[in-house]
Amino acid sequence: MQTIRLENVGKRFILTHHDHKGWKDKGFFPAHITGQKIANDFWALRGINMEVEQGKVVGIVGRNGAGKSTLLNILAGISTPTVGKVEINGRVSCLLTLGAGFQDELTGRENIYLNSSILGMSRNETNNKYHSIVDFSELDGFLDYPLQAYSQGMRVRLGFSIAIHMEFDILLIDEIFSVGDVSFQKKCFDRIEEFRKQGKTMIIVTQALDVVERLCEEVFLLENGEIADKGHPQKVVNRYLELLKEKKLPETFQRRYSKVKWWADKRSWEKKEGSKEVRITDVLTYNSRGKKTDRFKTKEAVTVKVHFIVEKEIEEPHFGIAIFREDGVYCYGPNTSFDGQQIDRLNKGEGFFSIEYKSLLLMPGKYRFSAAIWDKNEVWAYDYHAGFYKFEIIGNNNDSQLLNLRYNWYPDYLWKKFTIPRLLGKPDNFSNSNNPPKDKDTSDIEISSIELLDLSGNSKTIFHTGEDLKIKLCFKFFKGPQDYYLWLGLFRSDDVYCHSLSKKLKEEVVYLIYPSLPLLTGDYYVSLGIWQGNQKAPLLYKHKAAVFKVSFFGEDHGTVYLEHSWKWKLP
Amino acid sequence: MTEIISQVRTLIQYRHLIWDLAIKDIKVRYRSPTLGFLWAILVPLIMVFIFKFVFSMILRAHVENYPFFIYLMTAIFPWTYFSSSVDTSVESICSNRELIKKTYFPRQIIPLSVVLANLINFLPALMVMLLILYFFNIQFTILIFLLPLILLLQTILTIGLALIVSSLQVVLRDVKYIVQLLLTAWLYLSPGFYSLTMVANVSDKFLKLYLLNPFVGLFCLYRIAFLRGFVNTLPPGVNIYALSIWTIIVCIAVLLIGFSVFKRYESRFSDLV
Numbered sequence: 156m157q158t159i160r161l162e163n164v165g166k167r168f169i170l171t172h173h174d175h176k177g178w179k180d181k182g183f184f185p186a187h188i189t190g191q192k193i194a195n196d197f198w199a200l201r202g203i204n205m206e207v208e209q210g211k212v213v214g215i216v217g218r219n220g221a222g223k224s225t226l227l228n229i230l231a232g233i234s235t236p237t238v239g240k241v242e243i244n245g246r247v248s249c250l251l252t253l254g255a256g257f258q259d260e261l262t263g264r265e266n267i268y269l270n271s272s273i274l275g276m277s278r279n280e281t282n283n284k285y286h287s288i289v290d291f292s293e294l295d296g297f298l299d300y301p302l303q304a305y306s307q308g309m310r311v312r313l314g315f316s317i318a319i320h321m322e323f324d325i326l327l328i329d330e331i332f333s334v335g336d337v338s339f340q341k342k343c344f345d346r347i348e349e350f351r352k353q354g355k356t357m358i359i360v361t362q363a364l365d366v367v368e369r370l371c372e373e374v375f376l377l378e379n380g381e382i383a384d385k386g387h388p389q390k391v392v393n394r395y396l397e398l399l400k401e402k403k404l405p406e407t408f409q410r411r412y413s414k415v416k417w418w419a420d421k422r423s424w425e426k427k428e429g430s431k432e433v434r435i436t437d438v439l440t441y442n443s444r445g446k447k448t449d450r451f452k453t454k455e456a457v458t459v460k461v462h463f464i465v466e467k468e469i470e471e472p473h474f475g476i477a478i479f480r481e482d483g484v485y486c487y488g489p490n491t492s493f494d495g496q497q498i499d500r501l502n503k504g505e506g507f508f509s510i511e512y513k514s515l516l517l518m519p520g521k522y523r524f525s526a527a528i529w530d531k532n533e534v535w536a537y538d539y540h541a542g543f544y545k546f547e548i549i550g551n552n553n554d555s556q557l558l559n560l561r562y563n564w565y566p567d568y569l570w571k572k573f574t575i576p577r578l579l580g581k582p583d584n585f586s587n588s589n590n591p592p593k594d595k596d597t598s599d600i601e602i603s604s605i606e607l608l609d610l611s612g613n614s615k616t617i618f619h620t621g622e623d624l625k626i627k628l629c630f631k632f633f634k635g636p637q638d639y640y641l642w643l644g645l646f647r648s649d650d651v652y653c654h655s656l657s658k659k660l661k662e663e664v665v666y667l668i669y670p671s672l673p674l675l676t677g678d679y680y681v682s683l684g685i686w687q688g689n690q691k692a693p694l695l696y697k698h699k700a701a702v703f704k705v706s707f708f709g710e711d712h713g714t715v716y717l718e719h720s721w722k723w724k725l726p
Numbered sequence: 727m728t729e730i731i732s733q734v735r736t737l738i739q740y741r742h743l744i745w746d747l748a749i750k751d752i753k754v755r756y757r758s759p760t761l762g763f764l765w766a767i768l769v770p771l772i773m774v775f776i777f778k779f780v781f782s783m784i785l786r787a788h789v790e791n792y793p794f795f796i797y798l799m800t801a802i803f804p805w806t807y808f809s810s811s812v813d814t815s816v817e818s819i820c821s822n823r824e825l826i827k828k829t830y831f832p833r834q835i836i837p838l839s840v841v842l843a844n845l846i847n848f849l850p851a852l853m854v855m856l857l858i859l860y861f862f863n864i865q866f867t868i869l870i871f872l873l874p875l876i877l878l879l880q881t882i883l884t885i886g887l888a889l890i891v892s893s894l895q896v897v898l899r900d901v902k903y904i905v906q907l908l909l910t911a912w913l914y915l916s917p918g919f920y921s922l923t924m925v926a927n928v929s930d931k932f933l934k935l936y937l938l939n940p941f942v943g944l945f946c947l948y949r950i951a952f953l954r955g956f957v958n959t960l961p962p963g964v965n966i967y968a969l970s971i972w973t974i975i976v977c978i979a980v981l982l983i984g985f986s987v988f989k990r991y992e993s994r995f996s997d998l999v
Contacts, residue, residue, distance in 0.1 A: 168997065169997070228996065231830050232830040233826075233827065233828065233829065233830050233996050234996040234997060235993040235994075235996075247830075249829070249830075251828060255824050255825060255827075255828035255829050256822075256824060256825045256828075256829060258750055258754060260753065260754045260757050260758075261750060261753060261754070265750075265753075268746060269746045269747070269750055272740075272742045272743040272746045273743060273825065273829050273831060274829065275740075275743075275831060277742065278742045
C-alpha cells in the first residue's frame, strides 16, 4: 500500500521584494491579488513524482536550495503545491522545527500541553504520555520555570521529546541529528531505530550521508527542484557526492575553498624568479602621510609602490602583492585579475603600479610581502619577488595574534578596551604549540550556549566575508557574578591565532559583534575561557566552542580581506 | 452542507488547541502587568467613563428613562468585546508566522482562539456590569436569561468577521488600517450613546437603512435583557421581532462568509506570511 503518492507536484514561489518604488509603479495591489503577470517567480519544485510504501524509510538528499525543505513542507501539509496531486494516507508527524510555537512566558509544563495540542495530540494522549515526555527530555525539575530560563539545548530537547511522542504513521525528519549532546543524540537514534522496527514510514532529510546510508532503504536526490536520481542509498549517495564535486555547495564557495592559500612556501622566499620580459626594479612602501618607511602602526593606511621596466612587449599581464607574516602565515594576496581589472598590454619602457591598503588590520609583528607581475593565466611570472620585502608593524604583541579586527561588545561599557595583563595562563602562540589547552569545567559557571548569528539574528554556520557576525554567549553563574574575566579567541582551523578579546564578565548574556567581518574563505573556530580574579589558570576553558565557515565571493588568497585600491602608470 | 459538517468536525477534534491557544493568549497578556486581570474590567469601565464625560457633560446628551451611565454601559461593554476581538484577530495569522510556517493544524483555529480569549476576557467584565446594574437599582426580569443567547449571537458575528479580516490581512497588509477605521465608524453608527428615537427623528428612510446594521439589533437585545421595559422605549418604526430575526440572519451569514473567505486564502498563508 502506498502511504505517500505525489503526482507531478510543483511549487512556485513569488519573490516579493520591498523596493522603494511608489505605489504607482508597483500597481496599487500586490500582483498575487490582481493576477498580473509575475516577473519574479521561481519553481522550487517541479514535476515531482514519488511513491512511498508503508513501512519504508526514505532519505532525501540534495544541495542547499534544492527544494528538500519545500518538499517536506508539502508532505507535512504546511504548504500547498501550486500544481499536482498529493495523496497521504495516515497521520503525519514532523520533526521539522522543534518547539515551533513555544511560548517564553509559559512554563515548561504549560508548553508541553500547548505544543502537543499544536501537533494534534488530544488531551488524553498528552496526559498519558506526559511522564514519558518528561523522562525523555531529562528536564524534570525545570518544568515549573518559564521557558525563558531554558537554554537553547533544553528547548530543543523538550521539543524533540514532545514531537517523538506523537502517534503517527508517517514521520518527517529534517536535519535533527545535531540535537543536543552525544548521549541525547544516541537516544534519538535509538528511538528512530525503534520506529523502524515498528514499521513506521519515515522520510529523512539530512546532509549526514552516513545516516542516510545506514537508515534508509531508498534515497531521492533533489537537484534544482527536480528528482535527479532515486534508488538504492549507496548509488544515490555516490551520485550526490559526484554532483557535489562538480558543483560544490554554494557554487562559488567550494571552488574558492579548494584553492585558497593559507601558508606561504617559505623555501621560495628571498628569491627572484621569472622570465624577465618585465623586471621589477624598485619596491617602496609609504605610510599614511606619504612618508617612505617600512615601519607602520596597526590599522594605518599603507601604500606599496612597485617600479618596473618592460624589456619586451607583453599582453594582459596582471599585478599582485601578497603579505605574509614572518612565520609564513598568508595574510592577504589580491591581484588585479582577481579584482577584475584588466591591463591590455605593456609596451617597452618604465612604469609603476601601486596598491593602497585603506587600513592594515594586522597586529604588531614582522611581515614580508611579495611583489609579482604575472602572465594572464597566472601560470608563470614575468618577475616574482617572493617574500623579498620586509616591513614591521610596531607595538607589543605578546601572544602572536594576527589580526586587529573591529568589534563591539553588547552590553557595552566604558572598559570596552579593558585589557587584562594578568591573564598569564591564556593560550598564546598557538601556531607554535601542537597541543591546545585542555577543556576545563567548573561548578561555578557554565556556558549554557554559544550561538553565531547574522545581522537579522538567524543562527548560521556559513558567513560571507564582509557580513556582520554576532556571537551570542549565554552563561550561567551558579555563585552569582564574581570577579570573572571572559576571554574569547578566534582561530583559523589550522590553529592560527587570529584575534582575541577579553572583558570583565558581569552579565549572563553577552553579545560580541564583528561588524563586516573581513575574514576570507575557510573554516574558523572560537575558543572561550573564563578566568577569575588574579588566578593564573583558567576557571573554565572550552576549545572550539563554536565553529563556522566563511565564504568569500572573490578569489583572493590569505586570511583577511584588506580594503585596497590599485593604481598604475603603464609605459 | 458537507463542508459545514467537516468544518465542525475538525473544530471539535481540535477543541483543546483552541482552548490552549486562548488560555495562552490570556496568560501572556496578563502575566506581566501589575494589575493583571483587573485590566479586563478596567478598560471597558474607563471607556464608559470617558463617553459619559464627553456625551453627558459636554454634549449634554441624555436618554429618557435610564441613567445615561447605565445606557452607555449596556452597549460599550459588549462593544469592547467585539472590537478588541476583531482588532486583535486582524494580525493573528501574520503574527503567528512561526506556527504557520512550521506546523500544520487547521488555520481557522488561530482567529477562533483569539475570539475565545476575548470572550473569556469579557466574562468578568460582564459580571462587574451586572453588579453595577444591581447597585443602580435596576431590577432584572426573566429576560436576563436571554443574555447567553445574545452573547452567542454576537460571538458568531465576531468569529465571522475575525475570519474575514485575519485572512484578508495576509494577502493585503492594508486591511489592518481599514478595519481600524471601520470599527470607529461602526461604533458611531450604532445606537451606543444615543437612542433609536433620535435616529427615527432624522427620517424614516434613514431609519430603515440604519436598522440593517446588526449591532442595532444586538444593542437593543442587550438592553432588553438588562433593562426592564426597554422594549417600550423603542420608536414606532422599529419592530423588535423583525429586527431580531434580521440580526440572527446577518450574524449567521457573516459566519458562513467568514469560513468561505478564510478557506479561499488559507492555502496561501504559508507562502505569504
